[in-house]
Amino acid sequence: MTQALHDWRFRSSGALNFDATPLILITGFTSQNKDRRPGFFDGTVSWAAYVSEAKLARVVFVADSSFGEPSILSHLKDRPERLSVFQLQDVSEESVRRILERRLTPDKLDLSDAHLKAIGGRYMDIAALLGHMRHGVAADEAVRWLLETAEVTVRRLLLTGQPEAKWTRPQLWRAVRHLTEGTGLAVPYDVILWNVFRGDEGALRSMKESNLIAVNPRKSENSWTLRYEVEAGSPLYAEVFRRLVQNEGLAAVLDLEVAKEDVAREQKSMDAYEAELVKIEEILDARRDWWWIRPSTDEQLEKRRTQLVDLIMEQHKKLEKYHKARRKAMSILGHHADRFHERAKRKKS
Structure with missing residues (x-):
């Protein structure tokens, strides 16, 4: 095909008064099947980058998600300006109802607004x-099947990872908790980036790419600055x-795991601050008998000691918060x- 494109370019050069660059459409790849034949997807992306x-x-x-974006960017030498991404939005509930009306008989159109809201407008x-x-x-059973299938997937990822x-x-x-706090409202990108991923954008x-969250651009109401929001x-x-x-019950199990991780992280910082504070106290105690030491040095140590005390108090507040959640x-x-x-005892008796 590459040779055919070269031949086309040679024949059309100077003969056409408009841009006749061929458009090649590649579809069928998904996050599930892209690795079915090792190297095939990456080879296709590499070829596409070359001809482009x-x-x-x-x-x-x-594609149905952004799973291929990292591979495409890597073949474009990590230059995002060479890649244009267009994200199609979900259709509205009214549009979904019209689609169903065209494809189903009237006796099967017993979907409620709650059903349509749960399914959404994803193709x-x-x-x-x-x-x-x-x-x-x-309708009730079909919606239940879809929800249960999706719930099994998310539960498996929550309990075993990917x-x-x-x-x-x-x-x-943490992302699930944040995305359900605002009763359907999207969460600002920076809130998710720090509170969920501690600034690790690669993890976000x-x-x-796992299709668990979506990042959508939003124009600011007060300026032309482009903001991003995170949704399910x-x-x-x-x-x-x-x-x-x-x-x-499940939420408590996962909350407990998150709380323990938070406690361990903050306790590690607390231990480091306390260890440094002990060293400074030892140095200051020893220097009280060293009259020839310059006072400025002790002043710097005193400032650092005060700073460490403040940091330890901050860590104490964080630890108290996470221990409360635990x-x-x-x-x-x-x-x-x-x-x-209690139920087991009653059943035995």
Whole structure:
């Protein structure tokens, strides 16, 4: 094909008065099948990058997510200005209802507004819903199947993680918590970047490539500055996130894991500050008998000691907050265990 493009360019040069650059459309790759044949996807991307940079053709990849973006950027030598990304938005609930009306008989159109909100306007989810209902599955049952399938996927990722992903299970649960706090509102990019990923943008992009979250541009109301917001990867995932948060027992288990990680991180900083403070105290105690030491040196040590005391107090507040979350999660799990034991005793008696 590369030779054919070269031949086309040679024949058309000077003969056409308009841009006749061929447009090549590549579709069919998904995050699940791109590694089915090792090297095939990367080879295709490498070829597409070559013909694009050589201006032999324009190449468009059509995909259901941004899984291919890192590979494409790497073959473009990490120059994002050479890559144009167009993200199609989900269709509205009214549009989904019209789509279903055209493809289903009236007796099957018993989808409520709650059903439509749960499914959302993502093409793959609508197609899956239509597939179930065309085979005689009732609307309630079809929606339940889709939600349960998505919930199983998210639960598995929360409990076992994803191989080769840069994000961790606690980070995914933190993201779920943040995305369900605002009753459907998108979360500012910087809030997710710091509170969930501690500034690790690579981990955030990795979670985006896993289709668990979506990053959407938003224009600022007060300026032309472009802002970004983070949402659930799809309306279906948004509904699953809400259900998982409402699962008190599972939420407590994941909250406990997150709290323990937070405690360990802050305790490590606390230990480092305290160790340095002890050393400074030892130096100051020893120098009180060294009359020839310049006072300026002691003043610097005193300032550092004061700073360390302030930092330790800050860490203490953080630790108290995370220990409170840990105790709350353990209390919930304890109550669940007590109720189970009570039911078991009643059944035996």
